[in-house]
Amino acid sequence: MLVANQRPKITLKLATSLDGKIALANGDSQWVTSETARAHGRHLRADNDAIAVGANTAEIDNPRLTTRVPGRADPVRVVFDSTLRLDLGSHLVETARDTPTWVFTRAGSDAKASALRDKGVILHAVSDQNGLSLKEAVTLMGEGGIRSLLVEGGGTLIASFIQAGLYDTLHWYRAPVLLGGDGRDCVGALSLTNMDQAVRLQRMKVNEVGHDLHEIYERVD
Numbered sequence: 001m002l003v004a005n006q007r008p009k010i011t012l013k014l015a016t017s018l019d020g021k022i023a024l025a026n027g028d029s030q031w032v033t034s035e036t037a038r039a040h041g042r043h044l045r046a047d048n049d050a051i052a053v054g055a056n057t058a059e060i061d062n063p064r065l066t067t068r069v070p071g072r073a074d075p076v077r078v079v080f081d082s083t084l085r086l087d088l089g090s091h092l093v094e095t096a097r098d099t100p101t102w103v104f105t106r107a108g109s110d111a112k113a114s115a116l117r118d119k120g121v122i123l124h125a126v127s128d129q130n131g132l133s134l135k136e137a138v139t140l141m142g143e144g145g146i147r148s149l150l151v152e153g154g155g156t157l158i159a160s161f162i163q164a165g166l167y168d169t170l171h172w173y174r175a176p177v178l179l180g181g182d183g184r185d186c187v188g189a190l191s192l193t194n195m196d197q198a199v200r201l202q203r204m205k206v207n208e209v210g211h212d213l214h215e216i217y218e219r220v221d
C-alpha cells in the first residue's frame, strides 16, 4: 500500500528491554528478546517489501535481515550509510545477488561504490543534511515498487524517521529484562523542547509472545 506522496507504508519495529534499551553500551544486542519474539518479528519482516537499518547496526550486528519463513520471499534489505562503511565481506553484501540489497548514500562514484556494485549491491544517492534525506529515500522506494517498509533500527535511524514524520505504525517487542541507563536507547534524540511536541501514539493491541510483550501502536496526528 503506497500512502501520501507515493511513499511506502512505514512500520517502526523496536525490540527492547523493559527499560527501553536495544543494546548494551558496547553495542552487544544478541539477544534482548526471546527466540519466540524474534521468530514473530521475522514474520513481520515477511509482511513487508523492505527492511531498513542504519549503518551502525549493519556494522555492529552484521545482520542477514532474512525472514526464514518457509514460502515467503525475503524483502529488499536497505541500509542508510552516508559514507559507504558497509563491509564488503558482510552478510548483506555477500548475499546481495540472492536478496536485493539497497544502500542509500551520499557518495556513489568512488572505488568502494564500484566494489559494492560489483557484488550486486544497488546504490541510491540522496542528499545529506545532517543525515541522509529519508524523504528522498522513501520516495525512491515507492517509485521502485516498495509498498511497505519495516524500519528495524537502531535508535538513531528510528528517531530520524520519527522526526521526519515518516511512520504509520509501531511494533514494540518488550522483554522482561533490564539493561540499565548505560544501554543504547531504542529511540535516539528527538530534541523536543515542549511537551506539546511529544510523539503520541495510540495503542491498538497487546499480545503475549512467550515471556515477551508485543504491542502495536498507530500514529496519532
Ligand SMILES: NC(=O)c1ccc[n+]([C@@H]2O[C@H](COP(=O)([O-])OP(=O)(O)OC[C@H]3O[C@@H](n4cnc5c(N)ncnc54)[C@H](OP(=O)(O)O)[C@@H]3O)[C@@H](O)[C@H]2O)c1
Pocket (backbone or CB within 6 Å): 014, 015, 016, 021, 022, 023, 026, 027, 028, 029, 032, 053, 054, 055, 056, 057, 058, 060, 061, 080, 081, 082, 083, 085, 130, 131, 132, 133, 134, 152, 153, 154, 155, 156, 157, 158, 160, 161, 184, 188
Ligand atoms: N534490539 C534490537 O532489535 C536492535 C535492532 C537494531 C539495532 N540494534 C542495536 O542498535 C545499535 C546501533 O544503533 P545506533 O542508534 O547506534 O545506529 P543506527 O541507527 O543503526 O545507525 C545510525 C547511522 O546510520 C547512518 N544514517 C544515515 N542517514 C541517517 C539518517 N537520516 N538518520 C539516522 N542515521 C542515518 C549514520 O551513519 P553514517 O553517518 O555513517 O551514514 C548514523 O550514524 C547496535 O548496537 C545494534 O545492535 C538493536
